[in-house]
Each structure stands twice: as C-alpha cells, then as structure tokens.
Amino acid sequence: MPVNLDAIGIQSVELTLAESVEVTRKVETKPLLDKDGRFADAKAFDPSTEFSLKGRGDLPAGVAAGTDGGLAIAGITGGVTIITSVKESQKNDDWNSWECGGQNWPNAS
C-alpha cells in the first residue's frame, strides 16, 4: 500500500461505564519425563488471556486493553488481540449498552 494522504479524524469518548469485566488467563502445559518415565519437570507455554466486558455508554476500542492496576485486561500492550464478539445496542431513553469479548496472545506477533 503506498502513502496515505487522506485526512483523518478521531472522535472523543463521551462516557463509559464498564459494569462487568471477566478475565481468564490460560497457559498450555507440557510435562517432561525423565529417562525412567517419571515426572521430572513441566513447561508452560503459549499464555493467553480471554476477556469479556459489558457496559454502557461508549465502547472505545481501548477498553479492551483495560487499564493498569490489575483491573480488566491489565498488561495487554503487545502481542496479538482478536476481538471475538461485539454487541452494541442503542437506546432512546438511556445510555447505549455494549458487550465485547476477545482473546490476547502476548507472545504472538
């Protein structure tokens, strides 16, 4: 893709209330056996994080990255993140509601 000369614009987030934050961290494990076939060691690899958020107001993409301090998806700054579900509902008499979920592989590129 050659140079992009198009004008850009970004919108401000107006208000977000994240009411539900679920995070599951997973690693694959591989037990290692010694020469006698006994358990000797284990290695963890391919860590990943699954997340699911539900809230009201705006759904900025950065919410999926969460915020520092152990809340939400702390630590997602790199790797690969795939958004697996997005649902946004508009309401006339209240803030819009939204749900999103995804998975992050911090060691992927």
Added chain:
Amino acid sequence: MKEGQKVQFVRDHEAPLKSSATPMVAAGLASGFAFAGEKPLLDTLEEVDGAPQRTATWSLDGGITATFRPTFKEETIEFAEFRRRFESLEWCAANPDHPIAYLRAFSDKLSSLRNELRAMKPLLLVRRGRRFALIPQDATPEKKARILSELG
C-alpha cells in the same frame, strides 16, 4: 471494533501531545495503517496512590499490512525542488511511493492528530472493584453523580 478484528494496542503513560507514541501512530497512518475504530484513543487520568496517573491507549487495526515499494529513482535535488514537491499534494499523490510523499503525509497526519488532541481532555477513570467508569471532565455534575452512583 468488529468481530474477528485483530487489534494492536499502543499504550504509555505520557500525555498524547508529548508522547513519542503519537508521531509513531501518525507515521503508521501515513503508511496506510488504520485505527481500529472511530474512537481509537483512550486517554485517562486516574488517581493512583494519591498521584494522578495518565494512560493513553491507541488502538490500531492489526489486520492491515503496508507495502513499501522502492519504485523511485535515486536522485539529487535542491531544497527548492524538495519544497515544491512537499507542498504539492498533487505531486505527492502522483508519486505515492516517494519518500517526500511519505514525509508530507506524516506531517499532515501528525498535525491533524495534534490539533484534535488539543481539543480533547483525558477522561477521569474511577474504579470500584472490577467495575470502572470513564467520565469526561466537562460532564455536568448531575451526569457525574449519576454515573458514580451507578458504578456503586
């Protein structure tokens, strides 16, 4: 944000106008990369251990690739010619792989981003357990009170 979308996050604790992430994002946009959505910047201010902590998170579409084609010839030019090309959007559009076109695009993107960032204020981040709210600083007292009460 869309289902199946690959998102790349760029996050640091600097104000976006001062952060080196902003020129990097502008360079990416000039190269053909794109934001992950219409609201790609989450700029928050939170009180952590009694001190304000700024966090800026840019969300880029990680599924887009950029191709850099060395289709331009080696040449030596004077500043007057560099300026003529740089100031001509038509020349840049006609020479989309030339470094001068990239420099122009980068300059325009960075200026646009900075202009928009100057008009934006960080959101106040308030946590209650695993719930959190992002509140605009200029929200009315009634709106702030409502969201804080809903946060619990």
